[in-house]
Amino acid sequence: GAVVSQHPSRVICKSGTSVKIECRSLDFQATTMFWYRQFPKQSLMLMATSNEGSKATYEQGVEKDKFLINHASLTLSTLTVTSAHPEDSSFYICSARDLGLAGGGVGIADTQYFGPGTRLTVL
Amino acid sequence: AQKVTQAQTEISVVEKEDVTLDCVYETRDTTYYLFWYKQPPSGELVFLIRRNSFDEQNEISGRYSWNFQKSTSSFNFTITASQVVDSAVYFCALSGVGNQFYFGTGTSLTVIP
Numbered sequence: 349g350a351v352v353s354q355h356p357s358r359v360i361c362k363s364g365t366s367v368k369i370e371c372r373s374l375d376f377q378a379t380t381m382f383w384y385r386q387f388p389k390q391s392l393m394l395m396a397t398s399n400e401g402s403k404a405t406y407e408q409g410v411e412k413d414k415f416l417i418n419h420a421s422l423t424l425s426t427l428t429v430t431s432a433h434p435e436d437s438s439f440y441i442c443s444a445r446d447l448g449l450a451g452g453g454v455g456i457a458d459t460q461y462f463g464p465g466t467r468l469t470v471l
Numbered sequence: 472a473q474k475v476t477q478a479q480t481e482i483s484v485v486e487k488e489d490v491t492l493d494c495v496y497e498t499r500d501t502t503y504y505l506f507w508y509k510q511p512p513s514g515e516l517v518f519l520i521r522r523n524s525f526d527e528q529n530e531i532s533g534r535y536s537w538n539f540q541k542s543t544s545s546f547n548f549t550i551t552a553s554q555v556v557d558s559a560v561y562f563c564a565l566s567g568v569g570n571q572f573y574f575g576t577g578t579s580l581t582v583i584p
Contacts, residue, residue, distance in 0.1 A: 462516035
């Protein structure tokens with residue numbers, strides 16, 4: 349239970365193009381999803397919190413116009429990197445918070461379950 | 472302020488040795504959760520355990536065990552009889568109820584065959 353998928357797993361694009369990454373909770377509904385960025389050999393850096401049906405909450409220093417987040421349903425959040433540049437190359441990871449069995453979830457309450465990540469390379 | 476410290480950046484052990492990964496946290500919340508995640512070379516973070524702040528019982532799951540001590544604000548993770556497949560980066564994390572996660576910087580474990 350509590351499986352999160354992420355697509356694509358790897359993407360290479362040219363500078364200036366936009367890239368969309370999808371994050372899906374496959375067997376539970378997630379009102380809250382999170383987007384992280386991870387540089388090599390570093391910890392996860394929270395970029396934004398995505399809430400179903402409302403605007404995402406961005407962390408300080410994260411450009412909301414560059415990293416567009418949409419959480420249109422209880423099982424899908426998307427991150428679009430607009431006008432990507434080489435410095436945007438990174439490993440992007442999403443997670444979904446399960447509400448636990450009492451809340452209609454399938455895992456442990458208030459636990460984030462992570463997708464497999466998307467490695468973005470901007471040439 | 473919420474903070475998680477994993478002082479061990481890298482650890483190497485020989486297969487079958489026991490290894491303990493340290494995690495120290497700071498929080499002003501009276502109710503909070505502590506987590507451990509494993510990140511193998513593939514990159515996906517795998518959930519290992521969640522511990523509530525009001526439950527200080529140690530937990531054992533196969534070769535894995537966790538020691539939670541509120542008195543020292545520590546939540547250490549021990550792998551017994553380590554195996555090569557245990558090689559990964561391990562992250563300790565802290566969250567308040569319904570709040571965001573705070574991750575430590577991770578400990579890279581290498582198990583040498």
